[in-house]
Amino acid sequence: MRLIVFTDLDGTLLxxxxxxxxxxxxxxxxxxAQEIPLILASSKTAAEIAPLHAELGLGDWPIIVENGAQRVTPGANMHDRSAxxxxxxxxxxxPTELRASYRGFxxxxxxxxxxxxxxxxxxARLARLRNFTEPGVWSGDEAGLTAFLAALDTRGVAARRGGRFLTLSFGGTKAQQMAGIMVDLGRDTAIALGDAPNDTEMxxxxxxxxxIRNDHGQGIPALPGETTGTIIRSEAPGPAGWNACVLTLLDRLGYSKRADRHG
Known part of the structure; x- marks a missing residue:
């Protein structure tokens, strides 16, 4: 088993x-200690995540940015804004009448x-340094939104509606980026942690x-994996819950025994 861990940030690790x-x-x-890669996966931009990535000492392990629109390696193409x-x-x-009600970052x-x-x-400055996606606010009616989204779709642009923003991109999800990273790093077993509905696919x-228990948002509804034991819930919110569940899974998967043997 070659383990890798993917984690959301706000309300999860943070x-x-x-x-x-x-x-x-x-x-x-x-x-x-076990040299298990920790991959940060967030809706944040690379510019927002990079300081935390460095602070955690994650080296050149990739980062999943902007809610899965892309994965980047620190120092490599971090500032490429062409997309x-x-x-x-x-x-x-x-046409002006289609986009007039949309205001992006x-x-x-x-x-x-x-x-x-x-x-x-x-x-806010770092949040505006976007590489792949455009969050924005729609102020028009539903009919106008439907026409706006249809026009974007014909041009290859996808839209995701969150609690506050309508975010545009050329596609990509956290789950898709996970698969690519596992191939790149030669890992075959993944743990993923998150606290919000947009983490469900991951x-x-x-x-x-x-x-991870979420006391400040809508949280994640019951998932099928909870009945089979492949998905668990933390008792504590945020990093305390993150800590307990990661240690529990490391123990379940035999990594604690490995650490003991090498201690």
């Missing part, structure tokens, strides 16, 4: 309130993004999924 991962340190250290620029061109080429200032997301100014794709 605490909902202070964004700390300190409660997960025992499990993080266990993964490092994002192509996406923006598609938007501008639409590229149409906003850092301050406007800070106000709409609750991010601090620097966080959790169900992994060999072992962990639903």
């Amino acid at each position: 605490d909902h309130g202070d964004y700390s991962y300190s409660a997960a340190m025992p499990a993080l250290q266990a993964l490092q 994002y620029e192509r996406l923006r061109r598609v938007l501008f080429e639409l 590229g149409d906003m200032t850092d301050q406007e993004v800070a106000e709409i997301t609750g991010l601090p100014p620097e966080g 959790l169900e794709t992994a060999d072992y999924g962990v639903i």
Whole structure:
């Protein structure tokens, strides 16, 4: 077994309130000791994730960015915005009446993004450094939205509706990126952790999924894997739950015994 771990960030590895991962340190250290790759997978941009990736000492392990639109390797093509620029061109080429009700991050200032997301100014600046996707707000009616999405679809642009934003991209999901990374790194068994509905596909794709308790959002409904034991739920929220479940799975899969033998 060659294990790999994929994790969402906010509300999962990072605490909902202070964004700390300190409660997960025992499990993080266990993964490092066993040389098990930890892959960060988030809706955040590469610019937003890179400082945390470096702080965690994850080396050149890839990052799944912008909700699975792509995977990037730190230092390699981290600032290539060609796909994002192509996406923006598609938007501008639409008839004005179709796109008039859509306002993306590229149409906003850092301050406007800070106000709409609750991010601090620097966080908003990094959130606007997009490489692959365009989150935005739709202010029109449903009929207009249907026409807007249909026009985008004919141009190869997909749209995903979240709680707050309508996000445009040329496709890609966390689960698809997981599969590619496992091939690239020669790994055959995956653990995935997440706390929100947009993590569901990732959790169900992994060999072992962990639903982290979410006390601040809608959370994840019951999944089929919970009846077979391939998906478990944490008792504690955030990094405390992350820590307990990762250590439990490492023990179940025999990694604790390996550590004992090499201690």
